[in-house]
Amino acid sequence: MSETVFTYAAPALKFGSGASAEIGHDLAVFGARRTLLVTDAGVAATGVPARIAEEIGRSGIEVVLFDGARVEPTDESMLEAIAFARDAGPFDAVVAVGGGSAIDTAKAVNLLTTNPGDLFDYLNAPVGKGLAPTQPLLPLVAVPTTTGTGSESTTICVLDVLSLQVKTGISHPALRPRLAVVDPTLTMTQPAMVTAASGLDILCHALESYTAKWFGDFEAKAPEQRVPYCGSNPIADMWSEKALTLLAGSFREAVRDGGDVRAREQMALAATFAGLGFGNAGVHIPHANAYPIAGRVREYRPDGYPQDAAIVPHGMAVSLTAPEAFRFTFDAAPERHLRAAQLLAPDLPAGDADALPAAIARLMRDVGIPNGLAAVGFGEGDVDDLVEGALKQQRLLATAPKAVTDEDLAAIFGASLEHW
Ligand SMILES: NC(=O)c1ccc[n+]([C@@H]2O[C@H](COP(=O)([O-])OP(=O)(O)OC[C@H]3O[C@@H](n4cnc5c(N)ncnc54)[C@H](O)[C@@H]3O)[C@@H](O)[C@H]2O)c1
Ligand SMILES: [Fe+2]
Incomplete structure (x- = not known):
């Protein structure tokens, strides 16, 4: 039987210039008295976390600052953060200030300081045991400083398991922040390449959730089987379409001139909208x-x-095969691919299967993203290895609008070595 139900969930949201000055008040409403603030060294250097900690302190709430979140977290970095929090605790709320790296680290810390067991008990199977938390988590206030991941709205945290050379995550509704505080003024100091890479993460969140398998094309689920990601649906579509329009009008400007307040605001809205969309529909x-x-x-x-350390930042990594992935999925939902291309590149003629790949590649080039997998160090000889790694992400591949074989993936990786 086909599914007839879709779901939508989101944290409370406070958006706008100056919103981050009110966190002390928000924490007091949660009844917090002692809070852990998680950030990374780069964000700490902007002075924003210290300013927020001071402001929270003025509400009579003690703040312990942890600025050791790793950019693109690993199992080791998360274990260090968890050990710090277990030592310095107990806390009654957690605040994350930073990009996806700091927010995801805070989610893992929140889970592992409130629940028994270790990180691997909760990591998605088959890498971990995929257990669900049994105890309630603390209220998490997520304050993004990049315009990208949407982690302030989502139920997942992502990390790199070093010993297995595999990225995986923890996914559970309990990880979703209680409150997202999106203050565009905090995003002004993002370096140009961070703006570019995290902006492509927004783009792919919007495009992948918009083209995800329709919720009604999945098998019907029992109530206890429902997952946060239920496929494209009328509500997620609305967020994704709006995110694409906002990106079309602000992404290039925000990369070219980081001080462009209007562009930064539009990008912060785009990241939020795309997060609310893919956080319910899924990516593929x-x-x-x-x-x-x-x-x-x-x-x-x-x-x-x-x-x-060597790194292909998440948003850049996501974009590198996007043009070819959307060429491959075109025939599963042509009208959606054409509409997305039109929203993203209203100046290009309405087209065919090439329209969306061309619009994405043009945007990548304009914001300074490398010209394909070869430019970040991969060659023809790596394709089999990359396919094997992608095949492990069955949870994501199952959300694609059509079945994906290893040959399909090999063709997508192979054609993504150089885009222009
Ligand atoms: N949980 C989710 O839903 C989700 C979704 C997508 C990606 N992710 C994860 O998020 C991580 C990527 O996050 P990201 O793209 O937001 O970047 P990030 O958190 O990794 O930060 C990138 C760099 O920018 C710096 N930075 C961040 N904000 C800054 C600012 N305002 N001023 C100056 N420097 C700043 C950081 O110090 C860091 O060096 C990856 O680990 C990815 O897997 C999570
Ligand atoms: Fe992403």
Whole structure:
């Protein structure tokens, strides 16, 4: 029997310039007295976390600052954060200030300081045991400083398991922040490449959720089987379409001139909208492919990111196979691909299967993203390995609008070595 039900969930949201100055008040409403603030060193250097901690302190709430979240977290970095929090606790609320890296680290810390067991008990199977939390988590206030992941709205945290060279995550509704505080003024200091990479994450969230398998095309689920990601649906569609329009009008400007207040605001809205969309519909092939691309990087070190380790940032990794992934999915839902291309590139003629790949590639080039997998260090000889890694992300591939074989993935990776 086909599914007839879709779901929508989101945290409370406070959006706008100055919103981050009210967190002390918001925490007091939750009854908080002692809170952990999680951030990373790069964000800490902007002075914003210290300012927010001071403001929270003025509401009579004690703040312990942890600025050791790793950019693109690993199992090791999350274990360090959890150990810190277990030592410094107990807390009655958690605040995350940063991009997806800091917010995801805070989600793992929140889970593992309130529930028994270790990280691997909760990681998605088959890497971990995929257990559900048994105890309530603390209220988490998520304050994004990048315009990208939407992690402030979602139920997941993503990490790299170093020993297995695999990216995976924890996914459970209990991880969703209680309150998202989106203050565009905090995003002004993002380096240009962070704006570019995280903006492509927004783009792929919107495009993948918009083209995801329709919720009614899944098998019917029992109530206890429902998952946060239920496929494209009328409500997620609305967020995704609006996110694409906002990106079309502000992405290039925000990368070219980080001080452009209007562009930064529009990007913050786009990230929020896309997060609310994909946080309920799900993502598919480009995100599945991004996991092995990021997990198997050798030497690449982009500007604007910490230089101590090789990294293909999440948004960049997601975009690198996007043009070819959407060429492949075109025939499963042509009208959706054409509409997305039109929203993203209203100046291009309404087209065919090439329209969306062309619009994405043009945007990637305009914001300075490398020209394909070869430019970040992969070659023809890596394709089998990348396919094997992407095939492990069955949870994501199942959301694609059509079945995906290993040959299909090999063709997508192979054609993504160079885009222009
Ligand atoms: N949980 C989710 O729903 C979800 C969704 C997508 C991606 N992710 C994860 O999020 C992570 C990527 O997050 P991201 O793209 O937001 O970037 P990020 O958190 O990794 O930050 C990127 C870099 O920008 C710096 N930075 C961030 N904000 C800044 C600011 N305002 N001023 C100056 N520097 C700033 C950071 O210090 C860091 O060096 C990845 O680990 C990815 O897997 C999670
Ligand atoms: Fe993403």
